[in-house]
Each structure stands twice: as C-alpha cells, then as structure tokens.
Amino acid sequence: MCFQNRQQVVDAIRKTNAIVNSLQPEACEQPYGGMSMAAHCDGAVSAVDQIPQLNAAQGRLKQLQAVLEMFDKGTYGICQGCGERIPAKRLEVIPTASLCVDCKKKEEAPASRH
Numbered sequence: 571m572c573f574q575n576r577q578q579v580v581d582a583i584r585k586t587n588a589i590v591n592s593l594q595p596e597a598c599e600q601p602y603g604g605m606s607m608a609a610h611c612d613g614a615v616s617a618v619d620q621i622p623q624l625n626a627a628q629g630r631l632k633q634l635q636a637v638l639e640m641f642d643k644g645t646y647g648i649c650q651g652c653g654e655r656i657p658a659k660r661l662e663v664i665p666t667a668s669l670c671v672d673c674k675k676k677e678e679a680p681a682s683r684h
C-alpha cells in the first residue's frame with residue numbers, strides 16, 4: 571500500500587482499529603467467582619482461533635502508526651540517505667521504508683568501498 575496523503579493513513583488506521591476491536595476477545599470485567607474460565611468467558615475462548623488474524627491486524631496497525639508518524643515529520647516516502655523520493659513500488663512492499671533501494675544497499679554493505 572502506498573499513501574498519497576495523511577488522510578489515507580488515518581482512514582487505514584481507523585479501519586484496522588475496527589478489525590482489531592472485532593477480533594479482540596471481550597474483556598471480562600467481572601471476577602471469576604468460582605466459575606471455570608471457559609464458563610465465564612466463552613467469547614475469549616472461542617476467539618483463540620482468531621489470534622493469528624488479530625496479531626496480523628495489530629502488526630499492521632503498528633506499521634500504519636509508524637507511517638502516520640513519518641507523515642507528521644514529513645519523512646514519508648523520502649529517502650533519508652539521499653533525499654530522493656522512494657519509488658511507490660517499494661513503499662507498497664515496505665510502507666515504513668526510510669531509504670531508497672540504492673541507499674539501503676550502501677547501508678548494508680558499507681565496507682565494500684575504500
């Protein structure tokens with residue numbers, strides 16, 4: 571995914587938040603009071619199946635929040651190495667990319683030059 575403006579990120583965060591909330595087991599406010607966990611909290615037990623999706627959605631949410639932060643700093647889509655725009659294709663794969671492919675390569679292999 572490649573974002574054109576901050577609003578798109580905010581929308582994506584809102585949507586992802588809704589997914590996280592819908593997957594999250596209901597919080598049990600009441601004390602267990604002698605009941606078994608399963609009897610007390612059916613929702614939480616059946617939601618175990620959804621944990622991989624929940625983790626994925628939470629990971630995505632974190633990524634989107636990082637993207638939003640980059641938007642606020644004005645660094646989203648801009649290479650921090652050379653100041654050039656990072657190609658949209660790269661941003662689609664890594665929305666939080668802060669280096670273009672060239673600078674990333676240089677960063678990964680700094681000892682190859684004299």
Ligand SMILES: [Zn+2]
Nearest residue numbers: 649652670673
């Ligand atoms: Zn660069």
